[in-house]
Structures are given as C-alpha cells and as structure tokens.
Amino acid sequence: MSTRPAIDYTNKDYQSLRRAMLDLARYRIPEWTDHTPSDVGILLVDMFAYMGDIILYYQDRIASEMFPGTAVERRSLVQLLRLIGYELAPPAPARADLLLTFEFPSIAPVATTTIVSGTLFTAAGVGDTTIEFSYLGPTLGIDLRSDQAAPAPAVRPNTERASVRLPVVQAGAEAQIAIGSSTGEPNQLFAIDRAPLLAETLTVEIDEGGNWVRWDRRDSFLYSEDDAGRLLLSPADARDYTLTFDDAGLARIGTGDGQFGRIPPPGSNSVRATFRVGGGAAGNVAAGAIARAKSAIPLLVVVTNPMAASGGTDAEDAASGARLGPAVYRSNRRAVTLDDYEAQALRAGGVAKVKARSRSWNLIEVIVAPEGDTLQPLPEDLRARLLDFFEDKRMAGTLVRILDAERAPIELALAAEVDPRFHADTVRQRVIDAASGYFAFAAVDFGQTLYQGDLYALIEAVPGVVAASITRFARLSTSDTAELPVEDELRRAGLPALDLLPDSIRRALVGRTSPSSRIALGAYEIPVLDRLTTDVRVGALS
Structure with missing residues (x-):
C-alpha cells in the first residue's frame, strides 16, 4: 500500500502544485492511470x-509589501515608514555661491546696487532646457565702494x-495657485500638482470669511515644539497644516x-498656496554654468559660479528609506551617538556622504560631502542649513x-596593449572611462582602501585590451620634492624617453617605481583621481 504523500507548503509554483496534486491523486484514486x-x-x-500559482503569487507579494526591507512598491514603503513617523525625502535643491561683478563710473559719487529677494539666475541644462536659481535671502542694498564688496x-x-x-x-519663480475648496469636514487633503515643490518656500493661506489667513506647518497635529524644545499639545483651534508627499512626488x-x-471653514477656492518649484540632481551644474541674471540688477556686468553647484538630489529612493527610516526612528529625532548624527545629516537632504567624529566630550564634527557629480566644498547656504x-x-x-x-x-x-582588430582611439577612451569610473564620486566613500588589482580587472575587461600595466598608483603630493613619474624625471633631466633606453636600464627604472598594490586612506578622506596618464597602443607593451 502506498504511503500518503507529505504536503510541502513551500511548493508554490505551477509545476510544484501540479506534481503535488498528481501525487495525491495516485494515493486517493489509484485506478486513475490515464x-x-x-x-x-x-x-x-x-x-x-494555474489558479493556485496566481493566488500564491499575490499572497507572497502582499506579504513582501508589509515590511520595509522587502517592499518593492514605493507606495507601500511610503505608508509603512509613516507608521514610524518617517517620510521619504522629496527632491532637494542644488545650492551654489555666485560671484557677481559690477561696473560703475570712477567719477560717480555713489555706487550702489540692490539685489531683491527672489532674484532669478539661469544655467544651461540638458539640451535646450534651462535651470533656474534664486536668491532667497533678504533684499540687499550694497555700497560697492564699501567692505560689502571686493574690488x-x-x-x-x-x-x-x-x-x-x-x-x-535651485528654485524657479514664485507661484501662487488655489489648491482646493474647503468642505468644512475634518481631515481634509489638498493636492499641489506642481513638482518638485520646494518645501522651504511653501506658504499656505485659507480664506476664513473675507480675509486670507496664513496657517503654520507642523509635523504632527498631536503636538508641536516650542523654541526651548518642549513638547506642547496642539489646541483644537490651532491654524496648523501638515505637508506630505505621495508616491508620485506630489505635495x-x-x-x-x-x-x-x-x-477650515467651507468656501469656494478657499485654500491657496504660494511656493517655488525646484530640486533634483540636474541642478548640480558645472562651474561657470550659471552665467545669466534673469532679473534686472543695477550695474551688473558678469555673473558666474566659480565652483560647481552641489547638494541637489532626486527624491529619496526605496533602498535609502528602508535603511534610514529605522535608524532615524531609533534616534527618536535626536542626535546623541555618532550614528545618529550621520543618519540625521543624510535625512536633511543635499548630503551624499557623511562621517561624524568627536574630539572632545561636547564637540561633534560632521564631515560632509554634498551631492553632485564630483567632490565639492560645501556651499555656505547648505552648511548654514545643516547647522x-x-x-x-x-x-x-x-x-x-x-x-x-x-x-x-x-x-x-597605466599602459594598455590593444588588439589590432579594434580601433585604438575607441579603446583608449574606454580605458579612460573604466579607470575614471573606479574613482567616480558615486563609487567611493570615506576611508576607502584602493586596490591595484581592482583596476587591473576593470581595464582588462575593456573589449580590445589584450594586456595592461599600471606604472603609477599613489597619492599625489603637492610638494616640489615629491617623487615624479619616470617619464617626467627623464624629461626634466634632459634624458631620452623610457622606451628609447636600453632594456637593462628601463627594467631597473620601472622596478624602482613599481606601484604599491593598495592605497590606504584616512577615515575622513575621499579619493579623487587628480592625474591620469594613459598609454594605449597597438602591439606588445615594452
């Protein structure tokens, strides 16, 4: 007599279900043989x-969407993180420090200019697009002959x-639109259909019967904090509103x-919002890209950004939210440990990489690398915002x-030998891209150890590269007495190039300058490829 087949609850696909049912059929109705x-x-x-495969698939999907670590839909993650008071961060705007140059007659008794709050500047974007930047500080009256300006x-x-x-x-011109009509019901929601909205510029006003009244933004209707950090229960008549972003990024x-x-009392088009739109990684424009003032500024002749804009980020992705959400929740919105400071700094927006350290009992130093394509100094506006x-x-x-x-x-x-069947210039560019990619800002981190073997693997994987040789792999020193590459030393001494020297001398020189297999960095350093020399040729390496 056959034994009853065991039920395997992990068999959830079509083939497994079909096999299990046929095994059970052989036990229950052995006479069925066709x-x-x-x-x-x-x-x-x-x-x-087939039906069981579909049902079990959806059951697994539902179960997966119940946990931040396994959820794949942004909508699910948004709702899950809200249970612990964490909101996925919207796009953060890039920030830059502009250098404005003014020209005025030498004989003019007074040389003054005014920069109005909200003054717009533009930078060239991708294709025919432009990216707008705004000055959001107070209106400035500047005496160009005083210490307010530099000669x-x-x-x-x-x-x-x-x-x-x-x-x-990175923000556009200010806009004001009606976002809805109050019905007088509790817990109303009003959507703003412009994105990405810059939260720090948002003002909400409600018509309470003949006049517009400004309401205040709060993180929670249950409580708020006063200037001393004390928790206060929100009264029933508090003119408060909350700002959240849905899975599509709309406020x-x-x-x-x-x-x-x-x-809010009932009324037609009784809720309006004033705001600016801006944010995203596209705002991290290169140095010199912001070259035009869209608003009129007296006596202005040249505008530029000496350093690249930085700090612009796209909306926080699911992986970041699943990692940072629990960390911020554990810190209870307070920064006590170094891990708390790092998690909170990433939460603030505009920060790509961060490391915290403490050199005394009451001093915390937060080392920050702002968002961008390359490592840039912190814009002063972002530094002040983090403080x-x-x-x-x-x-x-x-x-x-x-x-x-x-x-x-x-x-x-480095040097690379190219297969004669490949175009040397194309291979050279791919080699440069592969070597540069190893040091790309997005690929490195604080205190990262660099390995020569990793570079060999990347370069030799380039199609058309037959062999590769790394002749220099070291930190670059700014000292005049720093060790120079062999070719530079020979050129400075007036000697022939390395490939023109006898084999015995060339081997000795190359052996003397053999690069180390790895570069260890300090805990608060980020590697940057400052000098790259490539020698890509068809034929064997000498």
Whole structure:
C-alpha cells in the first residue's frame, strides 16, 4: 500500500502544485492511470495549478509589501515608514555661491546696487532646457565702494569694478495657485500638482470669511515644539497644516479634525498656496554654468559660479528609506551617538556622504560631502542649513561643526596593449572611462582602501585590451620634492624617453617605481583621481 504523500507548503509554483496534486491523486484514486494531456482530469489539475500559482503569487507579494526591507512598491514603503513617523525625502535643491561683478563710473559719487529677494539666475541644462536659481535671502542694498564688496580689476577706462558673493538655491519663480475648496469636514487633503515643490518656500493661506489667513506647518497635529524644545499639545483651534508627499512626488496639504487642529471653514477656492518649484540632481551644474541674471540688477556686468553647484538630489529612493527610516526612528529625532548624527545629516537632504567624529566630550564634527557629480566644498547656504537642522536635535551643551570632506588626490599612470582588430582611439577612451569610473564620486566613500588589482580587472575587461600595466598608483603630493613619474624625471633631466633606453636600464627604472598594490586612506578622506596618464597602443607593451 502506498504511503500518503507529505504536503510541502513551500511548493508554490505551477509545476510544484501540479506534481503535488498528481501525487495525491495516485494515493486517493489509484485506478486513475490515464495522465495524458487529453484526459479531462489532467485538464482540471492544470487549471487548478494555474489558479493556485496566481493566488500564491499575490499572497507572497502582499506579504513582501508589509515590511520595509522587502517592499518593492514605493507606495507601500511610503505608508509603512509613516507608521514610524518617517517620510521619504522629496527632491532637494542644488545650492551654489555666485560671484557677481559690477561696473560703475570712477567719477560717480555713489555706487550702489540692490539685489531683491527672489532674484532669478539661469544655467544651461540638458539640451535646450534651462535651470533656474534664486536668491532667497533678504533684499540687499550694497555700497560697492564699501567692505560689502571686493574690488575687482577694471577692464575699461574711467570705470571701476567690484564683486559680491551671493548664495543661490535651485528654485524657479514664485507661484501662487488655489489648491482646493474647503468642505468644512475634518481631515481634509489638498493636492499641489506642481513638482518638485520646494518645501522651504511653501506658504499656505485659507480664506476664513473675507480675509486670507496664513496657517503654520507642523509635523504632527498631536503636538508641536516650542523654541526651548518642549513638547506642547496642539489646541483644537490651532491654524496648523501638515505637508506630505505621495508616491508620485506630489505635495499634499492636510488639515485638522477639530480636536487637534482647526477645520477650515467651507468656501469656494478657499485654500491657496504660494511656493517655488525646484530640486533634483540636474541642478548640480558645472562651474561657470550659471552665467545669466534673469532679473534686472543695477550695474551688473558678469555673473558666474566659480565652483560647481552641489547638494541637489532626486527624491529619496526605496533602498535609502528602508535603511534610514529605522535608524532615524531609533534616534527618536535626536542626535546623541555618532550614528545618529550621520543618519540625521543624510535625512536633511543635499548630503551624499557623511562621517561624524568627536574630539572632545561636547564637540561633534560632521564631515560632509554634498551631492553632485564630483567632490565639492560645501556651499555656505547648505552648511548654514545643516547647522540649523541640528539645532533642535543636538544634546544641550553640545557644539556641532559642519566640515568639508578631506580630499585625497590620486595619481594613476597605466599602459594598455590593444588588439589590432579594434580601433585604438575607441579603446583608449574606454580605458579612460573604466579607470575614471573606479574613482567616480558615486563609487567611493570615506576611508576607502584602493586596490591595484581592482583596476587591473576593470581595464582588462575593456573589449580590445589584450594586456595592461599600471606604472603609477599613489597619492599625489603637492610638494616640489615629491617623487615624479619616470617619464617626467627623464624629461626634466634632459634624458631620452623610457622606451628609447636600453632594456637593462628601463627594467631597473620601472622596478624602482613599481606601484604599491593598495592605497590606504584616512577615515575622513575621499579619493579623487587628480592625474591620469594613459598609454594605449597597438602591439606588445615594452
């Protein structure tokens, strides 16, 4: 007598279900022996296995969407993280420090200019697009002959020039739109259909019967914090609203229920919002890209950004939310440990990489590398925003400093032999791209150890490369006495090139300068490829 088949609850696919049903059929109805595809019983088994495969697939998907670590739909992750009070960060705007140059007559008794709050500047984007930057500080009246400006060399007779530095944020012109009509019901939601909305510029006003009243943004209707950091229960008549972003990145304004937070009175188009749109990695434009003032500024002749804009990020992705959400929840919105400072800094937006350290009992140094394509110094506007962000999170008596990441310049020299069937120039560019990609800002981190073997693997994987040789792999020193590459030493000494020397001398020189197999960096350093020399040729390497 056959034994009853065991049920395997891990068999959830079509083939496993079909096999399990046929095994059970052999036990229950051994007289059924026709298992050909034309048999109606086999048809029913196939249909049930197909239906079971679909149902079990959706059950697994539902179970997976219940946990941040396994959820794949952004909508699920948004809702799960809200249970612990964490919102996925919207796109953050890039920031830059502009250098404005003004020109005025030497004989002018007064040389003043005005930079109005909201002044717009533009930079060239991808294709025919432009990216707008705004000055969001207070209106400035500047005496160009005072210490408010720095003298600049004149380029025309009988004129003077002065320059002024100005912090700007990736943001467009201010817009004001009606976002909905209040019905007088509790817990209303109003959507803003412009994206990406810059939260720091948002103002919400509600018509309460003949006049517009500004409401205040809160993280929660249940409580708020005063200037001293004390928790206060929100009264029923508080003019508060919440700002959240849905899975599509659109902003939603929420109002209270009458018990916690006031209910807006009913009215047509009674809720309006004033805001600016901006944010995203596209705002990290290169140095010199911001070259035009869209708003009129008296006496302005030249505008530029000496350093690349940085800090612009796209909306926080699911992987980042699943990692940072629990960390921020464990810190209870406070920064106590070094891990707390790092998690909170990433949460602030505009920060690509961060490391925290403590050199005394009451001093925390947060080393920050802003978002961008390359390692850049922190824009002063972003530095100030981070300091303000930590103000209500640091422990009493603890000082916080925001520092730039330390730059570790690397020098690399390599040679590669090209297969004659490949175009040498194409292979050369691919080799350069592969070597540069190893040091790309997105691929490196603080204190990362660099290995020569990894570079060999990347270069030799390039199609058309037959062999490769790395002749220089070291930190680049700015000292005049630093060791130079062999070719540079020979050139400086007036000697022939390396490939023109006898084999015995060439082997000795190459052996003397054999690069190390790895480069160890300090805990707060980020590697940057500062000098790359390539020698890609058809034929064997000498």
